[in-house]
Amino acid sequence: MAIPKETLDIIWQIYYYVAVFSTIIFAIKLIIFTFVGGDTEVNADFNTETDTDTSFGFISLQTILAFFMGFGWMGYAMLKQFGQGQIVSLLSAVGIGLVFMIGTALLMFSVKKLEKSVKKDKTTAIGKIGKAYTNFDPKGNGQIEIAVNEQLTVADAVNTTDETINAFDNVKVIKVENDILYIEKTDK
Numbered sequence: 390m391a392i393p394k395e396t397l398d399i400i401w402q403i404y405y406y407v408a409v410f411s412t413i414i415f416a417i418k419l420i421i422f423t424f425v426g427g428d429t430e431v432n433a434d435f436n437t438e439t440d441t442d443t444s445f446g447f448i449s450l451q452t453i454l455a456f457f458m459g460f461g462w463m464g465y466a467m468l469k470q471f472g473q474g475q476i477v478s479l480l481s482a483v484g485i486g487l488v489f490m491i492g493t494a495l496l497m498f499s500v501k502k503l504e505k506s507v508k509k510d511k512t513t514a515i516g517k518i519g520k521a522y523t524n525f526d527p528k529g530n531g532q533i534e535i536a537v538n539e540q541l542t543v544a545d546a547v548n549t550t551d552e553t554i555n556a557f558d559n560v561k562v563i564k565v566e567n568d569i570l571y572i573e574k575t576d577k
Contacts, residue, residue, distance in 0.1 A: 400475060401468040404482065408461025415454040451497060452490045459489030509537045511544065514562045514570060518577055525554035525572075533560055533572060546570040 464482030467473040473481070519535030525548035533546045548554050549563060549571045561575040 397468065397475075400478075401465055404461050404464035404468065404478075406461075407457055408465055411454050411457035411461060415451070415458055418451065418454070447490075447494050449494075449497070452493045455493035456486040456490040458486075460486030509540070509542065511537055511565045511568060511570060513538055514544070515565060516562065518559055518561055518575060519572075521554050521556050521558045521560050521572075524556050527551045527553060533562075533570060535562065535570070544570050546572045549573050 460482045463485035464478050467478035467481045468475075514535050514537050517535055519533045521531065522534045522543050523531035525531040525546075527548060527550065529548050531546060531548070531554075532543050534541060534543050536542070537544065545568075546560070546562075547569055550573050552574060554560060554572070554574050559575050559577055560572040561577070562570050562572055564571045
């Protein structure tokens with residue numbers, strides 16, 4: 390049984406509009422939220438204390454949009470470019486849509502796994518030599534540059550002595566309390 394041309398015209402237009410609409414929304418979501426910022430499925434907060442969580446699910450706005458992109462473009466191509474019938478076009482469109490959806494979900498899950506948990510244990514700086522980053526008045530506050538967990542860090546510090554410490558002077562960490570480094574000037 391042949392399908393009337395008017396019906397085929399309506400079907401390929403549906404595929405086409407689904408593909409165009411979902412592609413535009415997918416691109417807008419990707420561009421705006423990636424470059425401008427915003428809340429996306431993948432949280433890019435890199436200073437968490439635990440391993441990544443499994444809150445990203447298979448069904449999300451991103452994966453649904455990917456499904457409809459693949460579905461629409463494949464359905465359109467099967468009808469208009471390859472001259473296939475409705476059933477073959479529909480099956481191909483659903484199959485490619487699922488491939489797009491699974492691929493997007495796997496990519497987003499992989500990106501989520503890239504989040505690195507970094508917990509800086511400032512007690513590792515006790516006894517280490519760093520440089521004053523700012524000037525310190527006697528018993529005053531400021532910042533120092535020092536290696537914490539083998540990573541160069543600028544940290545808040547308190548001068549424990551009665552002498553002035555100038556920026557770029559060598560300082561030694563003598564204790565850590567409430568995430569604040571307590572320092573003294575050193576000649577080393």
